[in-house]
Amino acid sequence: MEKFDVIIVGAGLAGLGCAYTLAGKGLDVLVLERGDYPGSKNASGGRLYINPIRNLFPELWDKAPLERHIVHESITMMARERSLAMDYTGDELRREPHQSYSLLRSKFDRWLAEQVETNGTMLMCKVKVNGVLKENNQIVGVIAGGDELLADVVIACDGVLSFVAEKAGLRTSRTAHDYAVGIKEVITLEPTLINERFHLEGNEGAARLYVGDITSGKFGGGFIYTNKESISLGIVIGIEDMGTDHSAAEAPALFDAFKQRREIADLIKGGTTVEYAAHLIAEGGYNAIGNLYGNGILLAGDAAGLALNIGFTVRGMEYALASGYYAAQTVLKAKESGDYSSKSLSLYKTLLEESFVLKDFLSFRESPAVVSNPRFFNYYPEMIGNILQDIYNVPTGTKEKLYATMRKHLSVRDMWGFLKDLRRITRI
Amino acid sequence: MSENSALKAKLGIDVFKPGKVAHIKIKPGREKDARLQAAILLCPAGLYRANEKGEVTLTTDGCLECGTCLVACGIEVLDWNYPEGGTGVQYRYG
Ligand SMILES: Cc1cc2nc3c(=O)[nH]c(=O)nc-3n(C[C@H](O)[C@H](O)[C@H](O)COP(=O)(O)OP(=O)(O)OC[C@H]3O[C@@H](n4cnc5c(N)ncnc54)[C@H](O)[C@@H]3O)c2cc1C
Ligand code: SF4
Numbered sequence: 001m002e003k004f005d006v007i008i009v010g011a012g013l014a015g016l017g018c019a020y021t022l023a024g025k026g027l028d029v030l031v032l033e034r035g036d037y038p039g040s041k042n043a044s045g046g047r048l049y050i051n052p053i054r055n056l057f058p059e060l061w062d063k064a065p066l067e068r069h070i071v072h073e074s075i076t077m078m079a080r081e082r083s084l085a086m087d088y089t090g091d092e093l094r095r096e097p098h099q100s101y102s103l104l105r106s107k108f109d110r111w112l113a114e115q116v117e118t119n120g121t122m123l124m125c126k127v128k129v130n131g132v133l134k135e136n137n138q139i140v141g142v143i144a145g146g147d148e149l150l151a152d153v154v155i156a157c158d159g160v161l162s163f164v165a166e167k168a169g170l171r172t173s174r175t176a177h178d179y180a181v182g183i184k185e186v187i188t189l190e191p192t193l194i195n196e197r198f199h200l201e202g203n204e205g206a207a208r209l210y211v212g213d214i215t216s217g218k219f220g221g222g223f224i225y226t227n228k229e230s231i232s233l234g235i236v237i238g239i240e241d242m243g244t245d246h247s248a249a250e251a252p253a254l255f256d257a258f259k260q261r262r263e264i265a266d267l268i269k270g271g272t273t274v275e276y277a278a279h280l281i282a283e284g285g286y287n288a289i290g291n292l293y294g295n296g297i298l299l300a301g302d303a304a305g306l307a308l309n310i311g312f313t314v315r316g317m318e319y320a321l322a323s324g325y326y327a328a329q330t331v332l333k334a335k336e337s338g339d340y341s342s343k344s345l346s347l348y349k350t351l352l353e354e355s356f357v358l359k360d361f362l363s364f365r366e367s368p369a370v371v372s373n374p375r376f377f378n379y380y381p382e383m384i385g386n387i388l389q390d391i392y393n394v395p396t397g398t399k400e401k402l403y404a405t406m407r408k409h410l411s412v413r414d415m416w417g418f419l420k421d422l423r424r425i426t427r428i
Numbered sequence: 429m430s431e432n433s434a435l436k437a438k439l440g441i442d443v444f445k446p447g448k449v450a451h452i453k454i455k456p457g458r459e460k461d462a463r464l465q466a467a468i469l470l471c472p473a474g475l476y477r478a479n480e481k482g483e484v485t486l487t488t489d490g491c492l493e494c495g496t497c498l499v500a501c502g503i504e505v506l507d508w509n510y511p512e513g514g515t516g517v518q519y520r521y522g
Contacts, residue, residue, distance in 0.1 A: 034510055036445070040518040041493065105522030126514030145513060161495045163510075174499050176466075181496040183472045185438075186521040230521070243466030243500045251470050252435050275521045276438045278472035278494040 004028045006331055007142055007151040009129045009164050011038035012105075013317050014301025015157030016112045017324025020057065023119030025332060030151070031113075031121060032144055034128040039109030042159075043184055043277035045223055045232060047207055048317045049100045052356045056325045061097075065111045067227035068205025069098035072198060075312060076263065078212035078222075079385030083263055094204070102205050102225040102232070104186070129158065132167045132297070138341070139168050139296035153340045155298045155327050157320075160280045162303035170291040170299060176240040178284030180220060180309075183255050184234035186227075187271035194226050197267050203228070209312060214258045216249065217378030218242050222258050224267065231268055233259065236281060236314070238372065281314060282307040286365035292352065293345040298327045306357065310364050310428065311371045319357050326351040366427040375421060383409055435474050439490040447515035450488045452497065453507040459483035466500035492517055 006022060008015045011033035019031050035041040047070060050061060071093040076085040093099070117123055133141035133148055141150035142164070156164035160179070165171040198206040210222035219238030224231060235255050242248055249257070258264060282288065282305050289305045292298070300306070300323040307316030330348040334340050352358045390405045400408075410418075454464065464484040467476040473490045476497065493516055498508040510516070 034513045036514055036518050039522050040520075041516075043519055043522045106519045107521070109522070128510055128513035161498070173502075176499050179496075179499045181470060181472065181494055237470065239466075239470060239496060239500050243470050246465060246469070248469060250468065250474065251472050252474050253431060255472075256431075256434070273438065273441060275519060276442055276472075276492075277517075277519055277522065278492040278496070280495045280499065 001148055001150055003150040004030045005152050005335065006030070006155060007032065007149060007153075008155045008157055009142060010156070010158035010303070011035075011113055011123060011125070012042050012109060012157060012159055012301060013112075013320035014303065014324040014327075015155070016109060016116055017057070017321035018155055018157060018300060018328045019116045019121050019123070019324075020112065020119070021325045021328035022331065023116055023121045027331070027335065029121045030149065031116070031123040032127045032129055032142070033123065033125045035125060037110055037125055038113035038123070039106035042105040042109055043182070043279040044103075044105050044317060045182070045184075045225055045234065045314060046105065046317060047100050047102050047225055047313070049315065050097065051099050053318050053321050053325075054097070056322060060112075060115070065107050066101035066103050067225075068102050068200075068203050070100045070102065070207045071204045072200065072206035073312075074206070074208045076208065076210045077381040077384060078210055078214055078261070078263070079381040080213050082385040082389060083212070083381075084384055084388055100207075102207070102227050104227055104230075104232070129164060132164060134168075137295055139294065153296055153298065153331055153334065153345070155300060155331070156303045157300045157324060158303050160282050160302040160307075162299065165299050165303055168294060168297050170294050170297065172290075176243060178282060178288045179239045180236050180281045180283050181239060181251070181278060182234055182236045182281050183251060183278045184232060184276075185255075185259070185273045186230050186232055186275040186277075187268050187273050188230045189268065189271040191229055193270065194229075194231065198226055200226065207313075210258070210263075211376055212378070212381030215242065215254065215377060216245075217374070218245065218248065219372045219374070219377060221377075222264075224264075230274070231271065233264065233268060238283070241372075281309075282316070283309050283368055285309070285368040286361040287368070289361065293342055293348050295342045295345075296340050298330060298345060298348050300324045300327045306361070308361060308364055308367070309371055310367045315360075319360075322355060322357050323352060326355060326357070364428055370424050370428050373421060373424065375417070383414070432474060436490070439473055442492075443518045443520060444490065445515045445518060447511040451509045451511040451516070452486060452488050452491065454484060454486055455505060455507055458505045459485070461501070461505045463501040463505050467497040470496050470500055472496065
């Protein structure tokens with residue numbers, strides 16, 4: 001029977017980050033991926049923040065197929081018939097090193113996999129792992145395509161559903177509350193048009209977030225990222241919230257309604273949709289992180305629940321790459337002693353706790369509860385929209401004083417509610 | 429174009445490699461389970477439909493393998509697996 005030092009399940013960012021770190025260290029590493037090529041099953045927003053992981057993979061960033069560096073950030077509150085946008089740009093976002101880049105996963109993952117293979121690591125695609133091998137309470141390998149493959153340690157990097165973690169007994173049930181679905185189109189558009197419409201120059205990029213009517217007032221939102229020659233347009237829908245509202249429109253219709261809003265339609269006019277994708281997002285945050293390791297097994301990336309919604313951005317890619325890196329460090333240490341018990345592998349959790357990964361999750365542990373406040377998705381967009389409508393309106397007769405106009409929409413109860421929400425926001 | 433055929437056209441842009449068996453099945457006897465209503469609402473590919481008898485049916489052609497239906501309905505209702513290696517949706521952009 002084949003025996004490896006390490007079997008990595010899944011060639012996404014966690015798996016590839018781990019394999020890249022292990023390459024050239026004298027270990028027999030096998031990476032198994034169910035798709036035709038790495039990235040073929042992966043969809044993201046997406047934007048990668050480089051700062052926290054720059055030094056973990058110092059050689060990567062010069063050559064990586066990143067799309068555009070983000071210099072424009074914006075949030076739009078969408079009411080049914082109007083919207084209010086807040087735009088932020090600054091010289092700091094234009095200065096190198098740039099803090100974040102848009103990217104397309106099929107391209108990026110494929111490239112990263114090539115770097116891993118160049119360093120001598122074995123990557124097998126079109127192979128789905130169906131189960132794990134257990135011996136005396138220790139994971140000793142995987143079952144894939146009818147074969148039993150042995151390893152000292154298995155690293156589950158198989159993404160948000162992680163059947164490997166489930167089969168290893170490290171994850172119990174999935175609750176709808178902790179997940180959202182992201183639905184996305186990639187729309188190609190002339191780079192000159194992209195630059196014109198988003199006020200960009202050269203390789204500058206924009207990130208736009210939308211909340212409100214997009215999800216009929218339910219938890220979720222919309223996003224746009226500009227790529228070199230395309231736009232990533234998507235919506236995110238909370239599964240628990242939307243799945244229990246039988247009066248809601250179906251998800252594909254919500255997507256189309258968002259796409260047809262004037263605020264969006266004007267930006268993508270003349271573009272061609274070249275892909276339609278959907279993928280789950282882990283939204284549970286710190287409280288949803290379960291076991292990170294067991295005897296002979298480590299979980300990294302989405303498989304470990306390491307994705308975070310902090311309101312203005314969804315982050316998971318840096319955490320996937322970084323947790324892959326720390327999983328690799330743990331394995332290298334365990335190799336020295338030949339001890340792959342959960343006691344020895346607990347170093348992984350310590351490394352994550354000492355790094356930005358679990359520190360971020362801890363500091364943002366309140367954010368899932370705060371950002372899912374239903375008032376952000378319906379009440380505020382409508383109220384603010386109504387106030388603006390009246391403020392900007394010049395009627396045929398006399399115009400009401402501004403404060404009086406605002407107070408018309410804001411009772412004492414509204415203001416009290418607003419203060420309470422503000423207090424909750426201060427927790428994140 | 430009706431809503432459904434517009435969605436079909438959109439899915440037609442994606443690359444799918446056919447597998448031998450359906451990778452997701454509604455468990456026998458569960459066709460009328462109320463939890464399937466969430467799958468009808470949420471499936472991004474519109475693959476769950478209710479018929480006149482109130483039973484929900486599923487075709488897996490065009491499945492984006494997102495797992496939304498699994499999370500929404502649970503394993504009591506669905507027998508859910510990824511398609512075999514090298515089959516199913518193959519994203520070119522992601
Ligand atoms: C719509 C959307 C927008 C997002 N936006 C952002 C963003 O802007 N910024 C950000 O940082 N994060 C974002 N995220 C989150 C981010 O995409 C994830 O956190 C990240 O992709 C996790 O990487 P991973 O390697 O853990 O998992 P994945 O990328 O899902 O990789 C898992 C891999 O395992 C393979 N696999 C699964 N099961 C098996 C098996 N049984 N056998 C073999 N192979 C298997 C899969 O094919 C896949 O290649 C977004 C997510 C979505 C859905
Ligand atoms: S996995 Fe996603 S696309 Fe496939 S049937 Fe379920 S919800 Fe629909």
